[in-house]
Amino acid sequence: MTATYVLDGTRISTLEDFWRVIGEAVNGPGGYFGRNLDSFADCLSGGFGTPDDGDYVVEWRDHQLSRTHLGHPETVRQLEIVLSRCHPTNRVAVSAELSEARAGRGPTVFDWLVDIAGHRAPGALRLR
Structure with a gap:
């Protein structure tokens, strides 16, 4: 079964917000899923809360609002x-x-994040 992690784009106004929101989505309150671009790329590769088999999706809801804030x-x-x-x-x-x-x-910062996800976890990021 595919694990789905939901990002609430209304809570993302800065890159620091993104780190907090994705950490919580994947690993619960106070959770970690990267705090810089390199560590985010590493986390997407597995072993930091996502299934070992790589069967997961990150659904970024209200991504257009995040795209504006991360412009x-x-x-x-x-x-x-x-x-x-x-x-x-x-x-x-x-x-x-x-x-x-x-x-x-x-x-932009938004582009950086989407690009990293596309390279490290192709198909795992879904913009909604």
């Missing part, structure tokens, strides 16, 4: 955090991404 302004905020912490050799690349996001171009 370019949130992307700018996240990239500013990354820029403040990244290795000096990565500053040029992150600065370029930040400039694009400030101009309303390029992938």
Whole structure:
């Protein structure tokens, strides 16, 4: 039987909200299912609350609202955090991404999450 984890998009306004909501959906109150993009990708691969056989679906309800909240302004905020912490050799690349996001171009936080899910757990993410 396929396990279904429901994300309430009305509760997701920031990337930090996403980590909380997906953690709770998969592993209950206070649950963990990633706190950064790399750990999210790892969790999607299994062993962090989802069935070992990979038979699960993450249903993201009201995803359009989340898409709006996780758009370019949130992307700018996240990239500013990354820029403040990244290795000096990565500053040029992150600065370029930040400039694009400030101009309303390029992938958004929402796009990052959907892309990771598509690569790590093809077909598991359903946008509703």
